[in-house]
Amino acid sequence: MSSVLPPRHPVLRALIDICGPGFARPAGPADTVAARRASFVVGPATATAVADALRLATTRGLAVMPRGAGTKLDWGTPPPGVDLLLDTGRLAGVWHHHPDEGTAEVGAGTPVRAVQAALALHGQRLAADPPSSRATVGGMLAVNESGPLRHRYGSAADQVQHVSYVDPAGVPRAFAPGARRGRPGGMEVDGVIVSATLRLEPMPAARRWVSVAVSTPLQVHHLVAATLAQRVEPSAIEVDLPRAVPQTTVQPPGSLAVLLEGAAPGVQERAARLAKAFGDGVTVTGMAPQWWGRYPFGRDDVALRIAVPIADLHAAVYALRDAAGAVVPIRGSAGLGMVHAVLPGTTGPERVEAILDAVRGVLLARGGRAVVISAPPSTARAVDVADRRDLF
Template sequence: MGTDLPAREPLLRALIDICGPDFARRAGAADAVAGRLASFVAAPATTHAVADTMRLAAERGLGVIARGSGSKLDWGTPPPGVDLLLDTRRLDGIWHHDMRGMTAEIGAGTPVKAVQAALALRGRRLAADPPSPSATLGGMLALNETGPLRHRFGTAADQVNHIAYVTRDGEAATSDGENGRPGIAEIDGIILSAHVRLEPLPAARRWVAAPVTTPRDINDLVQATAARHVTPSAIEVDLSATPPTGVLAVLLEGDPDEVADRAARLQKAFGDHATASPLAPPWWGRYPFGHGDVALRIAVPTADLQAAVFALRDVAGMPVPVRGSAGRGVVHAVLPGSLGLERVEGIVDAVRGVLLARGGRCMVISAPRAISEELDMADRRDLF
């Protein structure tokens, strides 16, 4: 905004009038997006309050960013500026839960873990498992964040019938999209809630895992899984930063006796070193990167995943941790944030060149502030 504190007081009072005295304030040190500190934080609790907040922001020319838990605020292209952080965590809850129709309306600010816990009490689940532990429903959908269950059920966006949101101008709207998808990528505003499809909670789950000594093993194990017709819910791979260690794990779900039979058949197909367990591997459903790293998303046909991994390691000149959906060819890789802009650009450009001929993509989804403004970062629409 660039205005001094006295000039900002009327705006703060207006936000307090809309959201309440405990739910609008000046931004603090923790209220930054990609290193840019916001001016204000507001937490409206109703559609009407969100609309009023957005109308006020539009009238004053404020840049607004929605924030749930804040786990992915630094993803993608850094915003040109942020004046107001609109906290969505009061937009929470589950309603219109239709047990027979297997649908429910869920508030954008509801933590996904809370959603799953509540649905589990009624034998249901949302078939989405974002790796960000604190992800809210709105944050997950805004960036189409999807975990291992993507293999069987599709992306987070694929679980949605329609979205209720407020536009940048403060108008309430609903997005039904086309061809069964709600057009989340095209929404320019604040997500209020989502009407989602639910799935039965599986009675049993079992993970069958096999070692991966080279990236070439990945496609062999994926093909072996397909040949056994075991209906996997997920096929994930974890390639360590210190080869030759690596693991491919397959999640099987369903009736206990049926799952046990499928797991036994797949374990036998994987060989003597394969294991089966009712517990997920410790790395399952977690990103290989952390704060301060350069996070890459690679999407390529499964048969060419090995070429992408070899290219990444060759160009980087070092082992690169890779983790993600081997069955769908969508994985994440991590480079040290200390490599610097030119080195990261060179690695990314080289990998993109290898993937181009294979119909694949390599995107930078997160990077340290020192280089993110200069890197070709993923746009929000690239994630759908």
């Protein structure tokens, strides 16, 4: 459908009737998915309006995609086209917070950071920390986006008690993932998430990051093993191995950082014990490293995800280096064997596929996997990109 529409186009008029003036419009230059502009943008404020918009889309044969902050809109297999972007920004707020029960119902369009700020006033938090800084609750759950805290608390989906959504036919539905805790993938919801009832955790009284410089994947392997052997109950074990200095083969020092949380005396004792096990060059601080909980890639890069048993993570990273012919930046959860790697956005599709094939050959016998999660549109359409429901 053309994105150049008369102001009283019948579909647009119907969307305005559903969502109100100012909340349905023709798509603009910024309303794109995989570099292709949508036709309409609509911003419903209620589950009823979401259902009406989806019923209209089904009747008219319109392809719909929900959009929160848009931080992951271009992730996954590029769709052939999107007619209707359904913006969840008006489905926002902490609607029902029960501090004594440790639950809160939150609108899908609510930024995760806003949720955390509201919960902190009650000494609670959501034990999920998606690296997308502007992520909404709906966007986080749609792909089960998880950050460092996944090491201790599980995925974002593991924090959900109940989710309300509207299916593509416009029928309101509910999903309780309790029986599926620990499984990979998103919420397995076919439709638009409206709200989620989330499980909450008490805010830890103290937090300490124990960090040590690392330069090789093998060092990371040994330090993760040492951390687990100390039984210090880490909330997260993260690694950052940056790109080599241009025009050299010198690997700059990276970092392995372990997050410890809990009562202050216990955290201090565990931090001291772990620092002693690590040896020289250790820092213990109450501030996270600058790179902590951030993706190592940008929108113009080819982003890979590698997941493998932690004992074999170093082998996977070395295989990636060999296939790429250079040091590849790595960042992620070393304590879970799940990291992200970055190839330049100028890497051609055939080269990307060749690198993936080589790495997958090593991972096959180790029960691991490597996938492309995002890439420039021209590359994403030519390589095997993970489906959005299989991203995390």
